[in-house]
Amino acid sequence: MLKMKKQWIICLVCFLMIHVVTGYGYEGQANPSEWAKESILMLSSHGLLTEDLLDDGKYQNPITREEFSELALSVYIKAMNISAEEIDMDHPFTDTTNPNIGRAYNLGIIKGVSDRKFAPNKEITRQEIATILWRQINTMGLPTELYKKADFVDMFWVARWAKEAVSFLAQEGFMKGIGNNRIAPNENTTREQAMVLLANMSKKYGWLYVHDYSNDFEMLENGYLIPSNTELLIRMNEATKLHLQLTTDPYAQKESLHGYMAEILDTLRINKISEIIVMKLKQKLEDSWHEAYNAPVLYDPYNVELDDGRRIELRCDKGIDVTIYTPLFHRDQTKTMDITAFKELPNGYFVPKESKLFIQSDDGRGIRLNLLANSYTDNEEIYEQISQLLDTLEINKIPLEIIQEIERKLSSSWDHIENKPGKIEITYRELSDGNRLVYSSDRYMQVKIFHMAL
Structure with missing residues (x-):
């Protein structure tokens, strides 16, 4: 017992010496x-x-x-x-x-x-x-x-x-x-x-694939890592919130597409995109693979929202295009709406008390609410109008997925040369109260809510 105690004391002294030294x-x-x-x-x-x-x-x-x-x-x-x-x-x-x-x-x-x-x-x-x-x-x-x-x-x-x-x-x-x-x-x-x-x-x-990180990737100015030697077309643009775009070369051999797909997915992984999201994108690509073209054909863009507000967008048309960007009108989901900044219309809808939006309500014609953001204005004002338009939808309890859809299409179609909304085809969405929401854009952004009973 005494010998064991002595050994324990020696071990403790050594442990403390290691920590100090x-x-x-x-x-x-x-x-x-x-x-x-x-x-x-x-x-x-x-x-x-x-x-x-x-x-x-x-x-x-x-x-x-x-x-x-x-x-x-x-x-x-x-x-x-x-x-x-x-x-x-x-x-x-x-x-x-x-x-x-x-x-x-x-x-x-x-x-x-x-x-x-x-x-x-x-x-x-x-x-x-x-x-x-x-x-x-x-x-x-x-x-x-x-x-x-x-x-x-x-x-x-x-x-x-x-x-x-x-x-x-x-x-x-x-x-x-x-x-x-x-x-x-x-x-x-x-x-x-x-x-x-x-x-x-x-x-x-061999549980995990091992990259040679020192040689395989290099860092862009915006902090993203990209392959050092690659035939992928790579673009970044902080001004338009396009953080990273990885696109396959349209003139490359189709037999190389599987390799390019793996390279794109590995690039997402090294940029800390979770494996769950990477596997979703991989599955989407594989499901859309067209045997005749030996290439993926995805008829509609596939979007995945990230927890920090960024979005990954996958597009395919006999090639692969993956973009990571923050929507121009990214909305803080933790923000509490200030109800005192809105007034209630006779039909129950809320609109801003002070606004440069064109706002209309005509129940006689079945128009419950019409919101129009005018693009013939200065840059800051159009952003302010669209942000207020989205706030108005939120205060009126329009489903979050519809607001996010509008926001995504605005960001994707935005004309960055003219700095105005791009073209969005007329889109209809049914609401749970029986009303119908319609939105479109072409130099301006318009959202209408119709009373379908009229």
Whole structure:
């Protein structure tokens, strides 16, 4: 007992010396460490890192049981080429409602700290990480044969349930000591250390495609990464909010289109577009592939809204065009409308009290509301009018999807030379109250709501 206590004190002193001498710790450093950047970029380019895990100020923070479990699960799903929806979400834990914890539990990757508790916010230990990864490798059908037991000086501190896992990860070179041949099983792991560990495993087992990031991509002025050597046509334009456009060469061989498609999708991944969205675009391309042309033919543009307000637009006509841009009239969904800036008409519709819009209401003719933004005005005023027009639709509880549709078409068709609305064909939308909304544009923007009973 005395000998064990002496060993523990020696280990503690060594641990403190390492922290003091090397500065090993969690505080006082922003951005990832240099040695972690390649691994972080690899995982993020595949859409495997959440926005929180990519927080520059938290890379040196200890990773929690929930965060690591979700990260390991995302690598598993990517490696096995399956959808998260295919995995059962039920679990017995009373201290978490996270469906990904249920998925990892049902795969056999994780267990709780007890039958009913998972302790999601508890900082995960090194031996817990080893056990999760060892189970994951087993679940994926890969060999985990142990040839040699680990000989770390503190192996006696490793729990019985973790000894084989720790030895296996050490044997394969994934888990190394932290100094003085110590494995430190009960110490924590930083987020960036966990990312490096999973990236290294992904490289060895071929779970993820590995880019040569230093040579494959270069950065544009607006921060987007594009392939260094490519036959894609690439355009960016901050003035028109077109952040990045990737288009296949119309004169290229059609046999090359599959390769161009993969290059476009990889470019989206490295620019942190989530894997879910990338796979949606891939599926859309594959579904629209025309055998006779050996090319995708998408008759209507396909739009995907991103959480930050940007939009990805996919267009195909025997070629591929993917654009990432922020709509000109991007609307802040968190903004609260000021009802005092509007007045109510006799028919119940609200219109701005002060406005340069042309506003009309004539129930006798069935026109409940007519809003017209005049393009024969200065630049700032036309933007102001259209923003107010969209606000008026919102205050009158026009469905959000219709407002977003109008906003998208305005941004897509905008005449940036004349700085005015472009041409939008007359479009009809039925409203839930039985009225009909009609909008169009050609030098001006007009939206009408008709009473269909008249």
